[in-house]
Amino acid sequence: MNRLALAAIVLWGATIAAAGYLFVYGYTTTEPDGRQAVGLNDQEREHVLGEMRGLLQAVGEITAALVHDDMAQIAKAASAVGLVATQSESPALMAKLPLDFKQMGLRVHAGFDEMATAASAGASAQKIAGLLADQLAICVGCHASYKFAR
Numbered sequence: 001m002n003r004l005a006l007a008a009i010v011l012w013g014a015t016i017a018a019a020g021y022l023f024v025y026g027y028t029t030t031e032p033d034g035r036q037a038v039g040l041n042d043q044e045r046e047h048v049l050g051e052m053r054g055l056l057q058a059v060g061e062i063t064a065a066l067v068h069d070d071m072a073q074i075a076k077a078a079s080a081v082g083l084v085a086t087q088s089e090s091p092a093l094m095a096k097l098p099l100d101f102k103q104m105g106l107r108v109h110a111g112f113d114e115m116a117t118a119a120s121a122g123a124s125a126q127k128i129a130g131l132l133a134d135q136l137a138i139c140v141g142c143h144a145s146y147k148f149a150r
């Protein structure tokens, strides 16, 4: 086979392998505390941390509404952080996040949509509390595994 063709094939394979690696692992390094640090730029980090504060705010509002069995308020607070909240994510940011991170992120947003649907359908406070506990387990799991690089 001619050398140039061989070089092109090798380069092509390397590009596919690199894209595949990035898709699964994102831009990460292992930190001394054992967590994976995702390398984002300042703007991306601020954007995601702002979303995180929105998640905590929703959890606070849902917990307060649970005390009063206020399902309408729970549906409102939960749907604000449902999958609709992921629509502004840039492809560049998505490419930097490991697959597992993206999956946990999507699971948490989809879980809030499910909670909003359950609350609108008149679920019991106990049912909502159970869904909230499931959601918090995902928050805890991701925080135990990942941080953002400085």
Ligand code: HEC
Pocket: 049, 050, 052, 053, 055, 056, 059, 101, 102, 104, 105, 108, 135, 136, 138, 139, 140, 142, 143, 146, 147, 148, 149
């Ligand atoms: C897919 C992973 C992931 C999920 C799911 C996740 N977080 Fe986070 N969160 C992070 C990372 C990474 C950080 C940055 C931590 C660091 O750099 O030490 C963070 C930071 C935060 C912060 C700090 C924000 C700031 O301004 O510094 C809050 C609050 C927070 N998360 C709340 C939540 C809540 C509440 C949930 C669940 C409803 C949640 N997060 C789910 C990954 C996640």
